[in-house]
Amino acid sequence: MSMIPSLLQLCRPWYTVPVSLTYLLTVYYARGGAMSGRWSDDAISSVALALVIAAAYVVNDIVDCDVDKINAPWRPCAAQRVSTGAAAGLAIALAVTGLTMAATCSVRFLIAVSVIGGAMFAYDLLSKRIGPAKQVMVAVLMTSYYPLAIVQASGAYGPRAASLAVFPIWLLVTAWGYELLKDLRDRMGDPPINGRPTSLQRNPEKWRRLAGTAIAAAAPILALPVAFGCKWVYAVVAAIAIVLGVAAAFVPLRRAIVLVYMECLVAAMAAGLDVMLLGV
Missing domain, CATH: 1.20.120 (Four Helix Bundle (Hemerythrin (Met), subunit A))
Structure with a gap:
């Protein structure tokens, strides 16, 4: 039980939850509020996105473990409250679960989430070596839930x-x-x-x-x-x-x-x- 708070911290819920909820609100805007019969599917897509984002954050902590010992020594991997092996297992479980849930929504949503997730994992691996492109890449990834929501809504047509x-x-x-x-x-x-x-x-x-x-x-x-x-x-x-x-x-x-x-x-x-x- 004592590891659960550290595992949750790895997932950065203060980022993943607001982003996934804002994505769901964006779907609502795109549909013009016409959500009858669609709430379940859209809610699943929101959770799928949250899990993929959380997986990327966990990978980020694994990759940055040594740097975090200086910048953020309280983080679970840097503080050795969670081993990198356990964190890797968590990341895989989150990513697989998120993509499986995405597949129940639609093929196009699965493809879109996979592309965004792949870009997030690439960022985790490259972020310390790409200079000023790092901030640009983060900005693009943060903004990507808008087109993702439009993909889920099959367009943007509301008032x-x-x-x-x-x-x-x-x-x-x-x-x-x-x-x-x-x-x-x-x-x-x-x-x-x-x-x-x-x-x-x-x-x-x-x-x-x-x-x-x-x-x-x-x-x-x-x-x-x-x-x-x-x-x-x-x-x-x-x-x-x-x-x-x-x-x-x-x-x-x-x-x-x-x-x-x-x-x-x-x-x-x-x-x-x-x-x-x-x-x-």
């Missing part, structure tokens, strides 16, 4: 569907800046590339300004969905998310990371509360 062209733009830029902030936090433990310190290690102040500027500049994009079907509840709650995103440019690094995480949660809450209280 809020046009907003699904806006949200990915905001998330792409914000996720890039967020990953950059986290890499700045962890820069001292990251290995050099080709024997040289990375640009983040040489010029942290420049990259901190760039990350903050990108996140703050992207935050007002969250106001645009009001012009594409979202209503006043969304507008009110999204205003809080915008403030959080802009504020992230002006606070210390670790606090900025928390604010951007909260911005993303609040933005998802805005989109969800809007349809819950006002309907499609």
